[in-house]
Amino acid sequence: MIEFVAVSSLERSIKSIFIIGLILLCRRKLNVKSIKWANVILWVILFIYLLVPYSLLIEIKNIEQYGMLKYVLELLMLIREYTRTFAKDLGYILSSFNQMLVGSLIFFYVIAQVFxxxxxxxxxxxxxxxxxxxxxxxxxxxxxxxxxxxxxxxKVPVTYGVIHPKIILQSHILDDDELLKYVLIHEMTHIKKCDIVFTHIKNLITCLYWHNIFILLASRYIEDDIEMLCDKLVIQKVGDTVQNRKEYCLSMLKLIEPKDIERNKIVLKLSPTKERMIVMKKWRRRLSGVFAFVLVMTLSVTVFADVRVAEKEQIVSSESSTQIEINKDDRVKEITDEEYNALTLGEIQLEKTRVANVDDSTTLSGLDHKSYKFNMASWTEPNHDGFTVKTSEMSCRGGVDYAIMIKENGNVIYKGYFQKSVILTVKADYNSRYEVIIQNQSADILTYRVKINSYIR
Structure with missing residues (x-):
């Protein structure tokens, strides 16, 4: 079975380190020996992964039947297990104040850019x-x-605007026709590729994942790779010859030569421009570079998938007052009031409302039902290892008769029938979407109260 499931931003942050590590390990080789767009394509994959809150969940029944592929699947399951464990531990540190901090960072970034x-x-x-x-x-x-x-x-040429672009130059550039030509082509290449938008996306991602030092580190290299791609496209535009490459490198040198007139000295600031000039001198597409790019890209997209082994559904019969029809993986358990009071309960955000806790007292007509939907993805993952469903204050003229159905990502994992109040604990996946449905099995009106809270397993 294959389906899309929600993935918390904290888990995406942790797994993104794998992509970043791959890119940083190979970026120099890719800049010199692979296709022009190689590194930028890989950074785009990283952006997509960090911004899309869903992952592809692959559920398999028998891993042995996949032959050699089983080792890849086992690696994906191992990565998923350790990522979730680390995300839970880190969740204790990164609490709900994160949303306020991210909002503040984005606000100040926008203000700084406008200023x-x-x-x-x-x-x-x-x-x-x-x-x-x-x-x-x-x-x-x-x-x-x-x-x-x-x-x-x-000090240096800059470009502003997307719809109505503006290039800002310096006087000494206007006095040198060759330098002016290369600078304008360089800036126009940025404009055509919409690098301004790309850079803003990069900076906003940095704000969203301020806690991940690897993303902060990657931000610097992304800027360098954007410039190196632009350099290659400039040479492609004017003609890829040794002479044009040499002239373009000399033009870059002119831009980084702040002259001290009084002391008649020249100070060269060659980083990261030195790397750009080395790439411009050595860049040639090679088969080994293309193969390395394809390999890194293939390994990078594996983070978009999670693998788990499917368990057989268990059908359990209980005492006469309780009948369990479905209890997948035995994940739902009925507990006592004493066990419930001993739990550390947390809050669940009910979808499409501003309700902090699911605590609902309501009345259902005969054979009617009510649904409660929520998403376990949160920055406070430790509080979302599972959730409880507690019914109370049950009243029905013809006798209480109702069912509780629990769905995970649209699939039924539990269905039980009850004639009294009950407390259930559910082992949950904090990446998943859940729906708790209360069904009135009687033809008479049912009045009840239901509370749904997260808890730490």
Missing amino acids: KRNKAMKNSVLIEQDNCIKESLDLFQLKRKVDIFVNDKI
Whole structure:
């Protein structure tokens, strides 16, 4: 069986370390010997994984029948088990204040970007485009209008805007036609690829996963790989020759030579530009590089899948007042009031409402039912190892007769019939969606109260 299940952001954060490790291990080789887009494609896979809150759950009945593939499946199950264990432990540290912190980080990031952009534009002067500028811009045939500004208070060329892009240059660039050509083509390549949007997504992901030092580390390398891809596309645009590569590298050197006029000294800041120039000099697509890219990409997409072994459903009969029809994997257990009071209970967020706890007193007509849906994904995973269903204050003129059905990701894992109040504990998967349904089996009106809470197993 294959289905999509919800995955908590904390678990995605932990498993993303695997993708980041693979990319950082191979990025230099891929930059020099693989296809131009290799590293950026891998970073996009990372972005998708971190932003999409679902995973592909593969449920298998007999792992032995898959031959050599069983070792891959066993590895995926092992990764899932250790990831969930670590996520539960880490959940004690990362509590619900995380949402407030993430919101604050995103708010301040947006404010900082607006302030930085307004400050840069305030001191910038729009210039009239000469033939050299127009020739460089016309190479891209963009339908969007691109304005060119000059601002010597900004040390390097920058680009702002997506719908109406603006390139800000410095005076010394305008005085050098060859440098101006390469700078404009470079910035126009960023605009055409919408790298501004890509960079904002990267920064917002960094805010969302502020606690993951590996994502913070990856952020720096992502910027370098975006620039190196842009360098390769510039050379592709002007013609991939040794001379053009040399001229482009010399142009980069001109941008990082802050001259001290008084002391007549030149200070070179070659990192990370030194790496970019080395890549520009050595880059050639090789079969080994393409194979490495395909291998890393294949290994990276495995994090989108979880594997578990399916257990047979157990059908259990109990005493006359309680009849259990389905109890999959024996995950639901009836407990006493004393056992219930000894549990450490937590809160469950009911979907589509602002209710913090499921505590509902209601009346059902004859043969009617009511459903309670919730998602176990949360930053407080330790409080979501399982949940309880407690019914009380049962009243029905013809005698209490009702059923409790529990669904996990749309599949029924439990169904029991009762003639009295009951307390159930459910072993839950915090990645899954749940639905608890109370069904009135009588033709008369049923009044009841139900409480659903998480608990620590």
